[in-house]
Amino acid sequence: MTTQRDKLREDVKFRVLRLLQDNPEMSQRALAQAVGISTGGIHYVLNALVEKGMLKLGNFTAAEDKRRYAYVLTPKGIAAKADLTRRFMIRKLAEYDALKAEIEEVRADLSEQDLADIRATLKAGN
Amino acid sequence: MTTQRDKLREDVKFRVLRLLQDNPEMSQRALAQAVGISTGGIHYVLNALVEKGMLKLGNFTAAEDKRRYAYVLTPKGIAAKADLTRRFMIRKLAEYDALKAEIEEVRADLSEQDLADIRATLKAGN
């Protein structure tokens, strides 16, 4: 089942595209952290997106900083993101239902006291 | 962030313990499939649980089948499972909220038509 990994990869691509559409001047490291992967990893993903023609490297505006790029979505990238959005939605809604069902199922194994403790824990910070 | 992986590992342990408590005579392959990992992987997990004293290998009842084991939870295993249940619940409730929030956020990017299509897709089988 490489399916699981593929899902995570697709999530990453979607989130990257989404983040960049709203803020094309994010640094690779900021993206990496936001998405939850390493610097090497984000670089790999960005390169892939550029080679597929979904992103193009614009020049960074502020002070003409020659180190950085602005990663702007191409029309193709915008279309791909729209498609990924639909697929993401479908996947997440399914996950949502599954999660809901599993929570309900496991809840039966917990005492009232446990549940009260858990609610208290969640009220506080993690 | 190895945290993400650790979560998955803990989910696996919890689900294995949960499955075995209800049905100690499941085969490794059945467990593997139910939990979504490979045969090698499940064997590794079971060994770890046995070495930590949470499972003990009983003898399989039906026809005295010498190939198979029954994986029965020790008292320690039962306690560990109870603890994992609470932690699982906390984690999943947090995931549930996060997922809900993300879905709500992404929903704004989709048209009514898209949403209708998605609902139709979900009504059918994937």
Next chain:
DNA sequence: CTGAAGTGTTCACAGATTGAACAGGTGAAA
């Protein structure tokens, strides 16, 4: 008695993932 099928177990391998290190740009301070 034979052979197919099911069991737990092993392990070499492929692929993914990391994060330290690098070359270079920037900007403030000396």
Next chain:
DNA sequence: TTTCACCTGTTCAATCTGTGAACACTTCAG
């Protein structure tokens, strides 16, 4: 100007991880 700490994107060796084919063994139907 020169220096230097800090920030870019980029690379890649090393590490981690999960996989699934293969193995020895047991069972049981034909």
